[in-house]
Amino acid sequence: MTLHDVAQELGARVLTGTDQDLTSEVTSVAAGDLMSDILARVGRADILVTGLTTSQAIRTASVAGIRAVVIVRGKPVNEQMIELAREEGVVLMQTDLKLFETAGRLWTRGLRTGTGPT
Amino acid sequence: MDAKYAKTQELLFELKVADVMRDRVITVHPEQTMTELRTTLRDHRISGTPVIENGELLGMITIADLIAFLVSGEPEARIRDKMTASPQALTSDQLLVHAIKQFDRTRFGRFPVVAPQSRQLVGILTKGLIIEGVLRAMERVLKEEEVRQYRASHIFEDLVAEYKEIYLTYEVIGRDFERAGTASTQMKRNLKRLGIHPDIIHRLAIASYEAEMNTVIYTDGGVMEFRIAPEEIVMRVRDHGPGIPDVEKALEPGYSTAPDWVRELGFGAGMGIPNIKKCADKMSIESTPGVGTILSVRIFTGKEMEKDHDAA
Numbered sequence: 273m274t275l276h277d278v279a280q281e282l283g284a285r286v287l288t289g290t291d292q293d294l295t296s297e298v299t300s301v302a303a304g305d306l307m308s309d310i311l312a313r314v315g316r317a318d319i320l321v322t323g324l325t326t327s328q329a330i331r332t333a334s335v336a337g338i339r340a341v342v343i344v345r346g347k348p349v350n351e352q353m354i355e356l357a358r359e360e361g362v363v364l365m366q367t368d369l370k371l372f373e374t375a376g377r378l379w380t381r382g383l384r385t386g387t388g389p390t
Numbered sequence: 391m392d393a394k395y396a397k398t399q400e401l402l403f404e405l406k407v408a409d410v411m412r413d414r415v416i417t418v419h420p421e422q423t424m425t426e427l428r429t430t431l432r433d434h435r436i437s438g439t440p441v442i443e444n445g446e447l448l449g450m451i452t453i454a455d456l457i458a459f460l461v462s463g464e465p466e467a468r469i470r471d472k473m474t475a476s477p478q479a480l481t482s483d484q485l486l487v488h489a490i491k492q493f494d495r496t497r498f499g500r501f502p503v504v505a506p507q508s509r510q511l512v513g514i515l516t517k518g519l520i521i522e523g524v525l526r527a528m529e530r531v532l533k534e535e536e537v538r539q540y541r542a543s544h545i546f547e548d549l550v551a552e553y554k555e556i557y558l559t560y561e562v563i564g565r566d567f568e569r570a571g572t573a574s575t576q577m578k579r580n581l582k583r584l585g586i587h588p589d590i591i592h593r594l595a596i597a598s599y600e601a602e603m604n605t606v607i608y609t610d611g612g613v614m615e616f617r618i619a620p621e622e623i624v625m626r627v628r629d630h631g632p633g634i635p636d637v638e639k640a641l642e643p644g645y646s647t648a649p650d651w652v653r654e655l656g657f658g659a660g661m662g663i664p665n666i667k668k669c670a671d672k673m674s675i676e677s678t679p680g681v682g683t684i685l686s687v688r689i690f691t692g693k694e695m696e697k698d699h700d701a702a
Binding site: 326334 | 567570595
C-alpha cells in the first residue's frame with residue numbers, strides 16, 4: 273500500500289511530505305516508544321509507529337532509513353519536530369488511534385515486520 | 391545558430407515528431423455531415439481535425455471550413471466535400487526541428503502525423519505539444535545529470551594517490567537533547583555522498599547514533615571522529631567524563647544506569663552498547679572513571695566486509 277493509503281487507513285493528518293512522497297509503496301513497520309529497540313531490530317522498516325514526540329523519533333527514522341513516522345494517540349507534535357522531519361525528508365503523520373489499533377490496522381492491510389539483515 | 395545554445399540545440403536535434411506528438415487523435419469520417427462536425431469540434435473544444443477512412447488520412451477540416459459552410463447557407467453537406475484533401479502531414483520519424491520549420495513556413499496551427507512511407511494517421515502535432523515535449527526532454531536530461539553527478543562522487547575511485555583517507559569530526563554537547571543525533575544524520579548524508587555501500591551506511595549510522603545519544607545523555611560532552619580509509623571506516627568517540635565504572639556490565643543488554651527521564655526520550659533501555667556491538671566488526675571501550683571514555687568502532691569496507699561481519 274502507499275503512504276497515502278496508510279494515512280487514509282489511520283485517519284491520519286499528514287504534517288510533512290509532498291504528494292509525490294505519499295505515493296511511495298511501503299511494506300514494513302516498526303512500532304514502539306523505545307528508540308533503542310527500534311534501532312536494535314534486525315531488518316529494515318518503511319514506517320515507524322510511535323508515541324514518542326521528540327526530535328529523536330525523527331532522527332531515529334533518519335538514521336535507520338525509515339521513510340515515514342506515524343505519531344499515535346493524537347499526541348501534539350511541535351514545530352521543531354515538523355521542521356526537522358522536513359529537513360530530513362521524513363514523512364510525518366499523526367493519528368488519533370492508539371498504538372495497538374494502528375499496528376493492528378496496518379497488519380490487516382498486509383504490512384509486516386520487514387525482513388533482511390541489518 | 392549561436393554556440394550559446396549548443397546544448398539546447400543538441401537536445402532538439404535528438405527529438406523526433408513521434409516523441410512529442412499526441413497519439414490519441416479526435417478524427418472524423420468523410421461521410422459524416424458538417425452538422426456532426428460542428429458537434430465534434432464543440433464537444434472536444436478543438437479547432438480542427440483530420441479526416442480519416444480506414445485509418446488513412448484523407449483530409450483536414452477546420453473551424454474556418456465550418457464557418458464558410460455556415461455562411462454559404464447550404465442546408466447540409468458531407469465533410470468529404472468541404473475538407474482540404476491530401477493535406478500536408480508530418481511523418482512520425484521526422485526530426486522535430488524540421489517539423490518546427492514547417493510550422494513557421496505554413497503558419498498552420500496543427501499537423502496530422504502519418505507513419506513513415508504511408509498515409510496511416512498515427513498522431514497529431516500542435517505548437518503546444520512541441521513546447522510540452524521539449525520541456526519534458528529538458529527535465530529528463532537535467533535529472534540524469536544530477537544522478538550522474540552523485541554517482542561520480544566515489545571519491546576513492548576518482549582521486550589518485552598512494553594512500554587516501556577522509557577524516558571528519560563532530561563536537562557533541564552534553565545534555566543537548568535538541569541537537570542530539572545531528573552528527574549522526576549528517577554523517578549518514580556524507581557517507582551517501584561518498585558512495586559508500588548502503589548496508590555499511592546503515593550499520594555505521596546506527597552505531598554512530600547510539601554512541602552520540604550515550605554521549606549526550608550520560609556525559610559532559612565529547613568529540614566524535616570518523617576516519618574513512620580504503621578498507622574500513624573507524625568511529626572514535628571520546629567524552630569528557632564521568633566515565634564508566636564497570637565496562638563489563640555496560641556491555642550487557644538491558645543493563646542501564648539511566649535515570650527515568652531518559653526513558654521518556656525513548657532511550658535508557660540498556661540497548662545502546664549492545665546495538666553498537668552488533669553493528670560493528672570490531673568494538674572496544676576504554677574508560678577511566680572521573681576522566682572519560684573512548685569508544686572505538688571499526689567497520690570493514692574492503693573485500694573482508696562480508697566475511698568478517700558474519701563471523702563477528
